[in-house]
Amino acid sequence: MNVVKTIADLRAAVTRARGEGKRIGFVPTMGNLHAGHIALVKKAGQRAEFVVASIFVNPLQFGPNEDLASYPRTLTADQEKLFEAGCHLLFAPGVEEMYPHGQAMQTIVRVPGVSEGLCGGSRPGHFDGVSTVVSKLFNMVLPDLAVFGQKDFQQLAVIRTMVRDLNMPIQIIGEPIVRAEDGLALSSRNGYLNPDERATAPALFRTLTQLAQTIRGGDRDYPTLVAQGRQMLQDAGLRPDYLEVRDATNLQPAAADTREVVILAAAYLGKTRLIDNLLVDAAAPA
Numbered sequence: 666m667n668v669v670k671t672i673a674d675l676r677a678a679v680t681r682a683r684g685e686g687k688r689i690g691f692v693p694t695m696g697n698l699h700a701g702h703i704a705l706v707k708k709a710g711q712r713a714e715f716v717v718a719s720i721f722v723n724p725l726q727f728g729p730n731e732d733l734a735s736y737p738r739t740l741t742a743d744q745e746k747l748f749e750a751g752c753h754l755l756f757a758p759g760v761e762e763m764y765p766h767g768q769a770m771q772t773i774v775r776v777p778g779v780s781e782g783l784c785g786g787s788r789p790g791h792f793d794g795v796s797t798v799v800s801k802l803f804n805m806v807l808p809d810l811a812v813f814g815q816k817d818f819q820q821l822a823v824i825r826t827m828v829r830d831l832n833m834p835i836q837i838i839g840e841p842i843v844r845a846e847d848g849l850a851l852s853s854r855n856g857y858l859n860p861d862e863r864a865t866a867p868a869l870f871r872t873l874t875q876l877a878q879t880i881r882g883g884d885r886d887y888p889t890l891v892a893q894g895r896q897m898l899q900d901a902g903l904r905p906d907y908l909e910v911r912d913a914t915n916l917q918p919a920a921a922d923t924r925e926v927v928i929l930a931a932a933y934l935g936k937t938r939l940i941d942n943l944l945v946d947a948a949a950p951a
Contacts, residue, residue, distance in 0.1 A: 666748045668755045675756045687714035691808035696720040697737040697853040701843035705812040706750040719756040726794025774800045779822040810836040816850045818942040850941045857937040868901035873943040885921040906931035924948040
């Protein structure tokens with residue numbers, strides 16, 4: 666696996682691969698890789714002959730009181746994992762390479778609608794930072810396809826909408842959530858949890874699972890289900906940020922006749938903010 670830190674070297678390596686007739690798959694990350702990230706890299710390898718991954722902790726998507734300074738940076742270990750997963754090229758730029766003219770005057774890519782509410786409501790400006798850096802990375806790599814995890818369901822919707830609206834010739838692939846044996850969705854931020862918090866954390870997935878079973882049973886009183894779910898989280902020791910039932914196709918509030926819904930939740934456990942979601946086929950007869 667080759668490792669490059671400049672846009673010029675990145676483009677040269679990708680140009681060589683494309684000249685050899687290879688399809689380019691891309692997996693953008695912020696590092697501190699776990700099995701969920703590796704699943705994305707392997708999926709890209711199944712669909713493309715040349716896999717590019719990026720590791721860049723993007724300051725543009727962090728709020729003033731968020732964990733930019735403390736976000737774990739584990740480049741050496743990440744490189745080993747990417748190599749073992751079959752990644753061909755790692756792009757690991759610095760902030761100056763990505764934002765050579767500074768961040769204050771950086772052109773911003775904003776995706777209205779799907780970026781609003783949920784995590785977008787709790788973290789103002791977050792998705793503007795995500796869509797901006799991903800659009801920059803897409804323009805640098807020019808991939809045929811890119812793979813994103815479904816754990817960040819709203820982020821995936823934002824990226825798909827951006828690609829559609831800006832006519833980017835890139836196939837966006839969503840990879841299912843990778844979970845620990847107790848159901849907790851794998852996340853780089855799980856490392857912030859102390860042992861007691863880690864033991865409590867699976868309650869988030871258990872709550873979503875119980876709500877999903879109720880919906881599959883025919884209950885479409887979503888406001889009541891949301892209130893019950895928030896109470897379940899509180900009873901388990903989590904502090905809900907949001908819990909909502911949305912239309913999985915456009916992230917609008919789910920109606921009684923919505924065919925596929927997604928239950929999305931974010932909750933705090935100590936100082937750690939956890940997110941999760943669960944897709945539910947609400948069209949099946951009760």
